[in-house]
Amino acid sequence: xxxxxxAARTLVASVTALAVVPMLAACTENASSxxxxxxxxxxxxxxxxxxxxxxxxxxxxxxxxxxxxDVTNTGSDVTEFYLLGADGLRxxxxxxxxxxxxxxxxxxxxxxxxxxxxxxxxxxxxGIRAPFxxxxxxxxxxxxxxxxxxxxxxQANYRAYVQDQSAQLLEKTKEFVQLYEGGKxxxxxxxxxxxxxxxxxxxxxxxxFGDLDPKTDAREAxxxxxxxxxxxxxxxxxxxLWPQGAKGYTALKPxxxxxxxxxxxxxxxxxxxxxxxxxxxxxxxxxxAIANGSIGLLEEVANGKITGEEEAWSHTDLWDFQAxxxxxxxxxxxxxxxxxxxxxxxxxxxxxxxxxxxxxxxQYRDGDGFVLYTALEPADTKKMTDAxxxxxxxxxxxxxxxxx
Amino acid sequence: xxxxxxxxxxxxxxxxxxAAGVAGAFAAGRIAAPDPxxxxxxxxxxxxxxxxxxxxxxxxxxxxxFVALDVTTxxxxxxxxxxxxxxxxxxxxxxxxxxxxxxxxxxxGNAPPDDTGEALDLPPSRLTxxxxxxxxxxxxADGKDRFGIADRRPEALEQLPKFSADVLDPAxxxxxxxxxxxxxxxxxxxxxxxxxxxIGFGTTAVxxxxxxxxxxxxxxxxxxxxxxxxxxxxxxxxIKAEERExxxxxxxxxxxxxPKAAWLAGGSYLVTRRINMTIEVWDRQSLESQEQFVGxxxxxxxxxxxxxxxxxxxxxxxxxxxxxxxxxxxxxxxHPETNDGVRILRRGYNFVDGSNDVGGLxxxxxxxxxxxxxxxxxxxxxxxxxKSDALMEYLRFTGQALFAVPPGTGRxxxxGQALFA
Numbered sequence: 057x058x059x060x061x062x063a064a065r066t067l068v069a070s071v072t073a074l075a076v077v078p079m080l081a082a083c084t085e086n087a088s089s090x091x092x093x094x095x096x097x098x099x100x101x102x103x104x105x106x107x108x109x110x111x112x113x114x115x116x117x118x119x120x121x122x123x124x125x126d127v128t129n130t131g132s133d134v135t136e137f138y139l140l141g142a143d144g145l146r147x148x149x150x151x152x153x154x155x156x157x158x159x160x161x162x163x164x165x166x167x168x169x170x171x172x173x174x175x176x177x178x179x180x181x182x183g184i185r186a187p188f189x190x191x192x193x194x195x196x197x198x199x200x201x202x203x204x205x206x207x208x209x210x211q212a213n214y215r216a217y218v219q220d221q222s223a224q225l226l227e228k229t230k231e232f233v234q235l236y237e238g239g240k241x242x243x244x245x246x247x248x249x250x251x252x253x254x255x256x257x258x259x260x261x262x263x264x265f266g267d268l269d270p271k272t273d274a275r276e277a278x279x280x281x282x283x284x285x286x287x288x289x290x291x292x293x294x295x296x297l298w299p300q301g302a303k304g305y306t307a308l309k310p311x312x313x314x315x316x317x318x319x320x321x322x323x324x325x326x327x328x329x330x331x332x333x334x335x336x337x338x339x340x341x342x343x344x345a346i347a348n349g350s351i352g353l354l355e356e357v358a359n360g361k362i363t364g365e366e367e368a369w370s371h372t373d374l375w376d377f378q379a380x381x382x383x384x385x386x387x388x389x390x391x392x393x394x395x396x397x398x399x400x401x402x403x404x405x406x407x408x409x410x411x412x413x414x415x416x417x418x419q420y421r422d423g424d425g426f427v428l429y430t431a432l433e434p435a436d437t438k439k440m441t442d443a444x445x446x447x448x449x450x451x452x453x454x455x456x457x458x459x460x
Numbered sequence: 461x462x463x464x465x466x467x468x469x470x471x472x473x474x475x476x477x478x479a480a481g482v483a484g485a486f487a488a489g490r491i492a493a494p495d496p497x498x499x500x501x502x503x504x505x506x507x508x509x510x511x512x513x514x515x516x517x518x519x520x521x522x523x524x525x526f527v528a529l530d531v532t533t534x535x536x537x538x539x540x541x542x543x544x545x546x547x548x549x550x551x552x553x554x555x556x557x558x559x560x561x562x563x564x565x566x567x568x569g570n571a572p573p574d575d576t577g578e579a580l581d582l583p584p585s586r587l588t589x590x591x592x593x594x595x596x597x598x599x600x601a602d603g604k605d606r607f608g609i610a611d612r613r614p615e616a617l618e619q620l621p622k623f624s625a626d627v628l629d630p631a632x633x634x635x636x637x638x639x640x641x642x643x644x645x646x647x648x649x650x651x652x653x654x655x656x657x658x659i660g661f662g663t664t665a666v667x668x669x670x671x672x673x674x675x676x677x678x679x680x681x682x683x684x685x686x687x688x689x690x691x692x693x694x695x696x697x698x699i700k701a702e703e704r705e706x707x708x709x710x711x712x713x714x715x716x717x718x719p720k721a722a723w724l725a726g727g728s729y730l731v732t733r734r735i736n737m738t739i740e741v742w743d744r745q746s747l748e749s750q751e752q753f754v755g756x757x758x759x760x761x762x763x764x765x766x767x768x769x770x771x772x773x774x775x776x777x778x779x780x781x782x783x784x785x786x787x788x789x790x791x792x793x794x795h796p797e798t799n800d801g802v803r804i805l806r807r808g809y810n811f812v813d814g815s816n817d818v819g820g821l822x823x824x825x826x827x828x829x830x831x832x833x834x835x836x837x838x839x840x841x842x843x844x845x846x847k848s849d850a851l852m853e854y855l856r857f858t859g860q861a862l863f864a865v866p867p868g869t870g871r872x873x874x875x876g877q878a879l880f881a
Contacts, residue, residue, distance in 0.1 A: 456571030
C-alpha cells in the first residue's frame with residue numbers, strides 16, 4: 057500500500073526530467089543576453105494617460121529590452137492597457153483593473169518589432185489603439201522562439217503533473233473510502249496521509265475550486281457551526297479515525313460513515329473531472345500561475361503544516377509538508393529553464409534552498425513516512441521554519457523574474 | 461526605478477536638506493568637541509557611516525527594536541554578502557529611504573516590493589542601526605571555526621556566566637549577531653529590523669527579539685533623566701556622550717586592549733539583560749521602602765543623603781539606623797565608588813510584552829550597556845548586584861547576551877569589514 061507514493065514520485069521525477077532537459081538545452085543559447093536587460097534607461101520608461109476617449113503615451117517608440125509603462129487612469133471608468141503584437145491580436149503584456157486616478161505599472165520584455173498599444177476605458181471594446189515601435193538595441197533581451205517553447209513546455213508539463221496527481225488522488229480516495237466504510241480502520245489510517253499527499257501536491261489548483269475545497273478539506277476549526285455550516289471531507293473522517301484527542305467524541309455509525317465517505321469520493325471525483333477536462337473546459341496553467349503555485353504551496357507549509365494545525369487528529373502534518381514541497385518543487389522546476397535564462401543567480405539560490413529544506417525534512421523520515429507532529433520539539437519546528445523562510449523569501453521573486 | 465518616481469521618506473519631510481545639515485554638524489561635532497546646543501537641536505537623522513557606530517553615544521531615542529540572530533549558513537562568502545547587503549540597507553533606512561533601491565510601491569506588480577512599506581510617509585525619526593557579533597559567530601558549540609575567524613575572537617567575548625538568581629530562558633538569550641534599531645518612532649525601528657531580518661532569511665534566522673518603548677537612560681547632557689517602570693529616575697550617573705575621557709576609559713575598546721582582535725579597536729562590547737520586574741508586588745511596597753531599595757527619592761531622584769538629582773550620594777552619612785543610603789540599596793551597590801571606579805554606558809528601554817499567564821504585566825527593563833571589557837566592566841558589577849542589591853527581590857533576569865560591537869563603517873566599507881579582511 058505504501059509502495060505507491062514512491063512509484064508516484066518516480067513518475068513525477070521522470071516527467072520533470074523530460075521537461076528540464078530540453079529546457080536547459082534551449083536556454084543556454086540566450087542565457088547570456090539577459091544580464092542588463094532589467095536596467096533599461098529612461099527611454100524604456102514610458103508613461104500612459106488613459107482617459108475616457110484618449111490613450112496618450114509619452115513616446116511612440118522605445119529601444120528593445122525591458123519596457124515599463126506607468127499607466128495612469130485619468131478617466132472615471134476602470135481601464136486596462138495592452139501591448140499587442142503586430143497582428144493586433146497577440147497580447148505581449150497587459151495591465152488590468154486600473155481604477156480612476158490610479159497608476160499601475162506594466163513591465164514587459166519586448167524585442168525589436170512593430171506593436172500596438174491599447175487603452176480600454178470601461179474594459180469594453182477593442183480599445184483606443186495606436187502603433188508602437190520597438191527599435192533595435194544592443195541591450196535587447198530576447199523573448200525568442202526558444203523562450204516561447206520553454207513556456208509552452210512548462211505549461212504542458214505542469215498540466216500533465218496536475219492531471220497525474222489528480223488521477224492518483226482519485227484512485228487512493230476510492231481505496232480509502234472503501235476501507236473506512238468497511239470498518240478497516242487500521243488500514244484506513246495507514247492510507248490516509250498517503251492518499252492526501254496527492255491532494256497536497258496540487259493544493260493550489262484544488263483550492264482554486266471554491267465550491268469543492270471547503271467540502272473536501274475544511275478543518276473543524278474553520279467551520280462556523282453556529283451559522284449552520286456542515287463539516288465534511290477529509291478531516292471529518294480523520295477525527296473519526298483518530299478520536300483519542302477529542303473529548304467525549306461519539307464515533308460515527310456505519311451509515312454515517314457511508315454518508316461522509318461517499319461525499320468525499322463524490323467531491324474528489326468532481327475535482328478530477330474538472331482537472332482532466334479537455335477542449336473548451338480544459339484548465340490552463342499560465343506561466344505566472346505555475347510560479348505563483350510554487351509560492352503558494354510554500355505558504356501552505358508556513359501557515360498550516362509547520363504549526364501542526366492541518367492534521368489536528370492524526371498528526372500526519374509532515375506528509376502534507378513534504379507533499380506541498382514536492383508540488384512547489386515541480387512547479388519551480390517547470391519554469392526553471394526560463395528562470396535560468398533571466399536570473400541565473402536566483403535559480404541557483406532556489407535550487408540550493410529547496411535542497412536545504414529537503415535535507416531538513418529528511419531528518420524526520422520514519423520508514424516510508426514521517427514522524428508524527430506530536431513527536432516534534434519546538435527546536436525541530438524552528439529548524440523547519442528557518443528552512444522554509446530561507447526558501448520562501450527568494451521564491452517570492454519567482455513570478456516576477458520569469459514573467460519579466 | 462528612476463529617482464523621479466521614488467518615494468523618499470526624507471523627501472516627504474520637506475526639510476531634507478536642513479535635516480542633513482544638522483546631522484552633518486552633529487557628526488563633525490562628535491569628532492571635535494560637541495556643542496551641546498547642536499546636539500540638543502531636533503536632529504532628524506543620523507548618518508550610518510562614521511568613525512563609531514551610531515546608536516551607542518547617540519542621544520538615546522525613545523524606541524527600540526532589538527533582534528538577535530543565528531547565522532544559519534556555514535559559507536563565509538554568504539555571510540559577507542549579507543553584511544554588505546545589510547550595510548547598504550541600513551545606510552538607506554537611517555537616511556529615511558526605503559530598505560531596497562526600488563521601494564515599497566514602485567516595483568512591478570507581480571513581485572513583492574523590496575521594502576515592506578510601513579515606514580512610507582514617516583521621517584527618518586533619528587533611526588540608528590547598530591550591529592554586534594556574538595561568540596557563536598567565531599566558534600560553534602563544538603568549538604569549530606565557522607568562518608575562519610576563530611583566531612580573531614576577542615578574548616573577552618565568551619558566553620556570559622549565569623548569575624545567581626537568574627532564570628534565563630535560552631530562547632531569549634545569546635545569538636551570533638545582534639541588531640539594535642533605535643528611533644523616535646516605534647514604527648520606524650520595527651520597519652528597520654523587519655527589513656533587515658527579511659534580507660537575512662536563508663543566511664540568518666531570528667533567535668529572539670525585544671521591543672522597548674521608553675528609554676531608561678540618558679546618554680547626553682542634553683537629555684533629561686527618564687523613569688523606569690518602578691517609577692524611579694534611572695541612569696542619572698550614566699556616562700554621557702560629552703564625557704570623552706570617560707568614554708575612552710570605560711566604553712571604547714582601546715587599540716592595544718586585545719592584540720588578537722585588533723579589528724575591535726574603537727568598538728565596544730554590548731551586554732543585554734532582559735529584566736522582568738514583578739510590577740504588582742513592587743506597587744504594594746510603601747513609598748519609604750521603595751526609596752530605600754533604590755537609594756534615591758522617587759520625586760526628584762536625589763540621593764537619600766540629600767541634595768538634587770545630580771548631587772553625589774554620601775554613603776557615609778548616618779541615619780537613625782545605619783547609613784541613610786542603605787548598604788543594599790541599588791544606587792550604592794552599583795555605584796562606581798563601590799566598584800573600583802568602573803562605569804558603563806547604559807542604553808536600556810522599558811518593555812511591556814502584554815501580560816503573563818497569571819494576569820501580571822510581562823514587563824520590565826531591557827538592559828543594554830556598552831562597555832570596554834565585560835570581564836572588568838560588567839561581570840563584577842552584576843555579581844555584586846545579584847548578591848546584595850535589595851532590588852533583586854523584585855527582579856527576574858529572563859535573558860542575556862554579549863556581543864562585540866565593531867567600530868563604525870566608512871563609506872564603501874561594510875559592517876565588520878576589518879574582521880573579515
